Amino acid sequence: MPPISRAGTGRRRHGPLTAALCALGLLAGLTGCAHVEPTDRRGTRQAGAPHQAAPVPTGTWAGAGGRVRTAESVLQIVAHPDDDLYFINPETAQSLRSGRPLTTVYLTSGESDGVNAPRRQVPGAAAPARKPGDRGDKAVYAEARQNGIRAAYAEMATGDRATPWKRTVLHTAGGGRAELDTLEGHPHIRLVWDLLHEAGTLTGDRPHSLYGLWKGETSRLGSQLTSAGPVTRGFHVTRGALVDTLVGHLRRFRPTQIRMQDPTPGRLDRGGAYADHQDHFAGARFVQEALARYGDEAARGRVPHFTVATYLGYFNGGLPPVLGRRTAENKLRTLDTYAWTDRAERPCAFAAGCGDLKMVPRRQHHGWSHGIRHTGGDSVSWLRAGADGALWAYGVLDGRIAVRHRPPGAHARWSAPVLLPDKGIDPTLTAVGLPDGRTALLGTRTVTEDGPGGYRREVGWTVQRPGGAGAGSPAGFGPWHSLGTPExxxxxxxxxxSAPAAAVTPDGTVTAVVRTSRHQLAARVRQPDGTWLPWRALGGTGVHGDPAAAVDGGGRLFVFGATARTVLAWTRPAAGGPLSGPSATGLPAVTGPLTVRRDGHDAVRLHMRAPGSGHVLTARIGAAGLGTPGGPVRPARVADLGGAAGYGPVAVTRLPDGRTLLAARAENGDLQTAVVDERQDTAGGAPRAETVAARVRWSRTGFLCAGAPAGVSGPRDGDADLAVAGLDGHLYWARTGGSGTVGWSRA
Incomplete structure (x- = not known):
């Protein structure tokens, strides 16, 4: 098993972490605990880096109507130089190509041990390995990493890595100094270097670090300057000063979307080591504290509303590859530029060097170069419809639940978002209908105001009050009710x-299911009389991501969880009782998140993504086809519906004529849609998957999305409503009409 690189840390290889992840099955599946080469559908290695293209609208679903134009401003905050390239890209490149403002903040200098060289010599590498006794120069290495980042951003934005930058000093709101870089000719593209000292170890006890500062093990964290930067005098920050600094960045750049690393990555089952770099999640927790303050300003209208996206870190490299060949190759090319892999052919004009040579050779990038996974914002159930055609959209803005309402009528307009009072709501929100017609919203909430000792995430829900279904106001929903946590x-x-999956059986029983840090599932059940039972462990091994749940037409509950190798299932009969499982589905490794919907009296239908291509897959699952422990499994027929090599969940809407409207993110970050007839695609004697994919027509919208789309069936024959949030924090909506839409409009 080849060693796996560790982005954003001084020690780039970590054998025990890799071994532990493999033991969990989280570096297995299609990756086989090794890197994945980009291939075409026949498995042939593809050479050469294709050009990156901007999103372009095509096809009938992209619009009748004018081109959608958005006005977003994105702020990315990461711990180390390169965390954005490994864990947020290709979305970084998508924003750069959009022409909209993008600012990335690096909390630490990523100075490591100061030696800018691979850990060991590799045949064919352009840079010599470090020699025993090399002491290094942290300021010089930090400068080299900055040079690599600037080259990578310039190349993504302009095609020319040599495009110059203007480097200036930024006095921060926390009393320190940062470096502000602006790409010449592109004043909307900025890099901010907060120049703090990094931990220098993934899991080791380093009190003088972001995590030590967050926990209170040190009262001040020092700076690490670079060898050629404009900031020439060192400084220290306290815990409060760092939060002030981040709030100052938010006020200065006024983002409509904030991208950050996962603040709760968990621990490994064996040994309890962190599953991600301590700088990653500690930095993200400081961002959460800043957002709690800044969200109050946004909620009062002093600054723009904003959405938040969080991204999986090191775990991403061990899960099945998400990105299609072209997108993965583009991402890998950017990493090559950052790592200065062509050092022998491209001299450097800077004394410190032009990239991070610890990332040489190229194959160390694999795994992370082929993946991107959000750890929040992937719900596809946030749009609800009334029998009269009224619509309600539920999202999260400024850390609060946002309710939007559209009355029935062809010329009705969406209301402005109304924010519910509870704070700290995480991005993923699940909406379910109760038997009495009301809506319940389930999600998780992060509590930060109690300091490090009280930091926690909890599952919770809020329910519409009787008569509040059309109110579209805070009075329409009750207060947030905590359901605690199985952790x-x-x-x-x-x-x-994870974010909770939720389903309601015909008798009114509500079941909420989450994945725990043990990579298993746990459930909490609300009985028809309103009593919540305690959390109950459901088991499973190696489950990752968010679970999915649905009820078939006969009232049977299905719950699914994906591992790196397959999909596991839990069921509960219509007559009630506890969930049983996990049962084998026989499905191959997939990427998700999973989407599951009712499909007839005795089955549900899953939608997911194919590893390595991003194609949309579908399979019909019934209880009779699930395996029992030690028993046979009848694998469901899986149909490949194609798609533009995208990633993320698939919104599924059943049309009145029996066909299905699919909506999902495309490789370029915009929305793609298709109408398919899945009944024939997964029935006995169905055509081959390649044939199905070839005849499905996917169309594009042409604007970048935040989170996942959602759809509902409309009140008229053949109609459906589709909505998605833009990066500008606004809701975008379209209604189907015959063969296409009546046009996208901003709510």
Missing amino acids: PGDLAGLSDI
Whole structure:
């Protein structure tokens, strides 16, 4: 098993972490605990880096109507130089190509041991390996990493890595100094270097670090300057000063979307080591504290509303590859530029060097170069419809639940978002209908105001009050009701729970299911009389991401969780009783998140993504086809519906004529849609998957999305409503009409 690189840390290889992840099955599946080469559908290695293209609208679903134009401003905050390239890209490149403002903040200098060289010599590498006794120069290495980042951003934005930058000093709101870089000719593209000292170890005890500062093990964290930067005098920050600094960045750049690293990555089952770099999640927790303050300003209208996206870190490299060949190759090319892999052919004009040579050779990038996974914002159930055609959209703005309402009528307009009062709501929100017609919203909430000792995530819900279905106001929903958490505490699992999946059976029983830091599922049930039972462990091994749940037409509950190798299932009969499982589905490795919907009296239908291509897959699953322990499994027929090599969940809407409207993110970050007839695609004697994919027509919208789309069936024959949030924080909506839409409009 080849060693796996560790982005954003001084020690680029970590054998025990890799071994532990493999033991969990989280570096297995299609990756086989090795890197993945980009291939075409026949498995042939593809050479050469294709050009990156901007999103272009095509096809009938992209619009009748004018081109959608958005006005977003994105702020990315990461711990180390390169965390954005590994874990947020290709979305970084998508924003750069959009022409909209993008600012990336690097909290630490990523100075490591100061030696800018591979850990060991590799045949064919352009840079010599470090020699025993090399002492290094942290300021010089930090400068080299900055040079690599600037080259990578310039190349993504302009095609020319040599495009110059203007480097200036920024006095921060926390009393320190940062470096502000602006790409010449592109004043909307900026890099901010907060120049703080990094931990220098993934899991080691380093009190003088972001995590030490967050926990209170040190009262001040020092700076690490670079050898050629404009900031020439060192400084220290306290815990409060760092939060002030981040709030100052938010006020200065006024983002409509904030991208950050996962604040709750969990621990490994074996040994309890962090599953991500301590700088990654500690930095993200400081961002959460800043957002709690800044969200109050946004909620009062002093600054723009904003959405938040969080991204999986090191775990991403061990899961099945998400990105299609072209997108993965583009991402890998950017990493090559950052790592200065062509050092022998391209001299450098800077004394410190032009990139991070610890990332040489090229194959160390694999795994992370082929993946991107959000750890929040992937719900596809946030749009609800009334029998009269009224619509309600539920999202999260400024850390609060946002309710939007559209009355029935062809010329009705969407209301402005109304924010519910509870704070700290995480991005993923699940909406379910109760038997009495009301809507319940389930999600997770992060509690930060109690300081490090009280930091926690909890599952919770809020329910519409009787008569509040059309109110579209805070009075329409009750207060946030905490359901607690199956995690014993932050120190035990770093508060690592997934967003809840939820389903309601015909008798009114509500079941909420989450993945825990042990990579298993746990459920909490609300009985028809309103009583919530305690959390109950459901088991499973190696489950990752968010679970999915649905009820078939006969009232049977299905719950699914994906591992790196397959999909596991849990069921509960219509007559009630506890969930049983996990059962084998026989499905191959997939990427998600999973989407599951009712499909007839005795089955549900899953939608997911194919590893390595991003194609949309579908399979019909019934209880009779699930395996029992030690028993046979009848694998469901999986149909490949094609798609533009995208990633993320698939919104699924059943049309009145029996066909299905699919909506999902495309490789370029915009929305793609298709109408398919899945009944014939997964029936006995169905055509081959390649044939199905070839005849499905996918169309594009042409604007970048935040989170996942959602759809509902409309009140008229053949109609459906589709909505998605833009990066500008606004809701975008379209209604189908015959063969296409009546045009996208901003709510």
